[in-house]
Amino acid sequence: MKLYDGGRAPNPRRTRIFLAEKGIKLPLEPIDLGAMQHRSAAYAAVNPIQRVPALELDDGTVITESIAICRYFEELQPDPPLFGRGALEVARVEMWNRRLELHFLFPVSHVFRNSHPAMKEMEVPQVPAWAEANKPRVLEFIALLDRELVGRPFVAGDKFTVADITGLVAVDFMKPAKLAVPDELKNLKRWHAEVSARPSAAA
Numbered sequence: 001m002k003l004y005d006g007g008r009a010p011n012p013r014r015t016r017i018f019l020a021e022k023g024i025k026l027p028l029e030p031i032d033l034g035a036m037q038h039r040s041a042a043y044a045a046v047n048p049i050q051r052v053p054a055l056e057l058d059d060g061t062v063i064t065e066s067i068a069i070c071r072y073f074e075e076l077q078p079d080p081p082l083f084g085r086g087a088l089e090v091a092r093v094e095m096w097n098r099r100l101e102l103h104f105l106f107p108v109s110h111v112f113r114n115s116h117p118a119m120k121e122m123e124v125p126q127v128p129a130w131a132e133a134n135k136p137r138v139l140e141f142i143a144l145l146d147r148e149l150v151g152r153p154f155v156a157g158d159k160f161t162v163a164d165i166t167g168l169v170a171v172d173f174m175k176p177a178k179l180a181v182p183d184e185l186k187n188l189k190r191w192h193a194e195v196s197a198r199p200s201a202a203a
């Protein structure tokens with residue numbers, strides 16, 4: 001089994017943090033996004049969508065989509081549970097993970113991909129107006145998240161879950177997107193400091 005990885009890019013990082021939380025070590029096959037290695041014929045044979053991460057099993061089966069890869073390992077090794085346990089908790093984790101992907105990670109990604117000069121080759125066409133349109137969406141969502149975090153330590157409740165992993169990579173991805181968390185969002189900053197201090201955050 002091996003994981004096609006993409007360094008500091010947020011989706012491969014989500015998967016690595018998840019694996020670190022589970023204590024699972026996998027051989028990594030680095031894919032150099034800067035050198036457009038993911039657009040090579042060799043990698044297209046692994047993942048025709050030409051994105052990372054991708055997990056290749058020993059029988060050659062390939063699983064892509066960072067959350068699908070995480071779910072695979074959650075089934076193989078349920079402890080610690082990172083997608084929740086029981087109907088209500090599982091639904092809450094799913095709800096928050098989806099909210100953070102759709103309303104936070106994706107808009108930050110749109111800002112980065114459509115404004116950063118380094119993304120010219122990957123995001124074709126780059127649409128600077130789409131980057132601008134997404135900036136207030138990010139700020140609006142993190143203000144909501146800050147209010148949610150008043151009454152609980154983690155995004156989906158009292159336990160660390162995959163939703164916290166999505167949130168952590170989204171906040172960290174704001175930096176290259178040249179976005180900042182406003183100082184007044186104290187709950188968000190407290191939560192971010194806490195999840196960043198977990199050893200898995202360095203994965």
Ligand SMILES: N[C@@H](CCC(=O)N[C@@H](CS)C(=O)NCC(=O)O)C(=O)O
Binds near residue numbers: 006033051052064122
């Ligand atoms: N929905 C996919 C997104 C994968 C994705 O877009 N990965 C980025 C790196 S974070 C990538 O491979 N980008 C290459 C490109 O845009 O050409 C997932 O969750 O794995």
